[in-house]
Amino acid sequence: MSDLTARQGARVFYTWTAQKDAVPLEIVSGRGARFETDDGGRWLDLGSMTWNAHLGQGHPAMTRALAEAASRGLVASPGAVFAEKARAGELLAEVAPRGLTKSFICLSGAEANENALKMARLVTGRSKVVARNRSYHGATLAMLSLSGDPRRARFEPGLPGVVRLADPYCYRCPFGKEPRSCGLDCAADLEAVLGREGPESVAAVILEGVAGANGVFVPPQGYFRMVREICDRHGILLVADEVLSGFGRTGRWFAVDHDGVTPDIITCAKGLTAGYAPGGAAIVTERIARHFDDEVLWCGLTAYANPLVCAAIVAAITTYRDERLVERAAQTGRWLGPRLERLAASRPFVGEVRGLGLLWALELVLPGSRTPQPAGAMGRLAAALRSRRLHVHKRDNLVYIAPPLVVTESELEEALEKLGAALDEVLS
Numbered sequence: 001m002s003d004l005t006a007r008q009g010a011r012v013f014y015t016w017t018a019q020k021d022a023v024p025l026e027i028v029s030g031r032g033a034r035f036e037t038d039d040g041g042r043w044l045d046l047g048s049m050t051w052n053a054h055l056g057q058g059h060p061a062m063t064r065a066l067a068e069a070a071s072r073g074l075v076a077s078p079g080a081v082f083a084e085k086a087r088a089g090e091l092l093a094e095v096a097p098r099g100l101t102k103s104f105i106c107l108s109g110a111e112a113n114e115n116a117l118k119m120a121r122l123v124t125g126r127s128k129v130v131a132r133n134r135s136y137h138g139a140t141l142a143m144l145s146l147s148g149d150p151r152r153a154r155f156e157p158g159l160p161g162v163v164r165l166a167d168p169y170c171y172r173c174p175f176g177k178e179p180r181s182c183g184l185d186c187a188a189d190l191e192a193v194l195g196r197e198g199p200e201s202v203a204a205v206i207l208e209g210v211a212g213a214n215g216v217f218v219p220p221q222g223y224f225r226m227v228r229e230i231c232d233r234h235g236i237l238l239v240a241d242e243v244l245s246g247f248g249r250t251g252r253w254f255a256v257d258h259d260g261v262t263p264d265i266i267t268c269a270k271g272l273t274a275g276y277a278p279g280g281a282a283i284v285t286e287r288i289a290r291h292f293d294d295e296v297l298w299c300g301l302t303a304y305a306n307p308l309v310c311a312a313i314v315a316a317i318t319t320y321r322d323e324r325l326v327e328r329a330a331q332t333g334r335w336l337g338p339r340l341e342r343l344a345a346s347r348p349f350v351g352e353v354r355g356l357g358l359l360w361a362l363e364l365v366l367p368g369s370r371t372p373q374p375a376g377a378m379g380r381l382a383a384a385l386r387s388r389r390l391h392v393h394k395r396d397n398l399v400y401i402a403p404p405l406v407v408t409e410s411e412l413e414e415a416l417e418k419l420g421a422a423l424d425e426v427l428s
């Protein structure tokens with residue numbers, strides 16, 4: 001362990017881990033999907049840092065834009081007017097689905113969701129929220145308890161009025177159906193849930209565009225259209241949490257674009273600033289925007305639409321457009337999918353490969369069954385991936401592939417070879 005790692009570990013917490021179990025990563029340099037650590041390690045990033053480094057490390061457009069914004073030295077209050085703030089709002093309205101016109105700009109995904117749900121309550125005058133069983137919406141007390149993610153358990157009882165909905169988890173379909181013949185029971189379940197709760201008590205349904213850290217559940221075609229229709233029938237707002245799935249991650253600007261649906265609110269973070277500054281946003285429809293022309297928007301924060309955040313948003317969106325990275329993610333995804341299938345075909349411990357664009361999961365099982373690989377094997381796999389210098393997110397029996405949008409096919413070839421070798425070393 002380096003001196004720096006020791007000094008830092010003594011004074012600054014690592015997250016989501018007992019401190020002695022933390023696996024620090026001292027990055028000293030990087031470019032695109034590659035980075036180097038203090039011990040001389042040369043890594044490939046298959047996880048986009050915290051699923052947010054859409055532009056990889058050291059992108060010159062980002063470093064330039066942030067340096068310029070910092071050099072102005074503007075200390076702005078939430079009501080301040082400046083060019084990057086106006087431009088960030090305009091760009092968000094341009095890339096969001098048609099009809100989403102105005103943004104609330106904050107610092108994180110959790111904050112974006114918190115404010116989206118506050119707005120939904122203010123607009124509808126109702127309080128309950130429907131969220132899925134396997135979902136993650138952030139680590140604040142309210143957003144963690146809204147999440148179906150098991151990490152909420154230690155903080156319960158949490159936010160009152162949270163109602164659960166089944167997941168579009170086709171590999172382990174909660175209704176025992178097959179995707180080709182199911183009739184979208186997981187979306188239709190919303191009608192049953194609302195019937196039990198009383199739809200007039202429900203302000204919003206919040207759904208990840210594609211559930212990310214809980215397992216990459218790509219909703220079947222038509223899923224969001226059916227949910228949209230049910231919400232409309234009951235005057236309930238649809239909030240798409242695109243914190244992880246937004247900004248090209250799935251090969252479209254937002255995952256709901258695959259279904260041609262406009263939610264009432266899209267929440268985003270991560271790719272919004274590509275990790276170069278903290279940033280989050282809730283983008284709302286014209287109707288919601290107009291509501292707050294006359295009514296007070298009871299939302300705010302000291303660092304609201306901070307100048308560095310706005311500069312990062314403008315630079316990130318401009319770069320996605322200039323480099324056609326959303327299209328490139330779709331194309332690379334079409335290249336990657338069959339290769340992951342091929343990797344799985346000769347390995348009976350890969351139960352399913354699922355995903356789209358540059359968001360994929362491998363579900364690892366005991367051969368000949370759908371029983372998840374045990375924690376011990378997954379721990380050994382984590383070590384095998386680390387020893388090959390692959391930065392990969394893992395959880396339970398899942399391995400995720402979510403590289404920066406700027407990754408090249410040759411980098412992915414190299415990564416897949418190493419991934420296959422690590423899987424064989426531990427699970428064959």
Ligand SMILES: Cc1ncc(COP(=O)(O)O)c(C=O)c1O
Pocket residue numbers: 107108109110111113136137138139208212213241242243244245269270
């Ligand atoms: C779908 C989703 N929503 C919300 C969040 C919370 O975002 P943040 O960590 O920026 O608060 C995350 C973070 O991983 C996420 O994946």
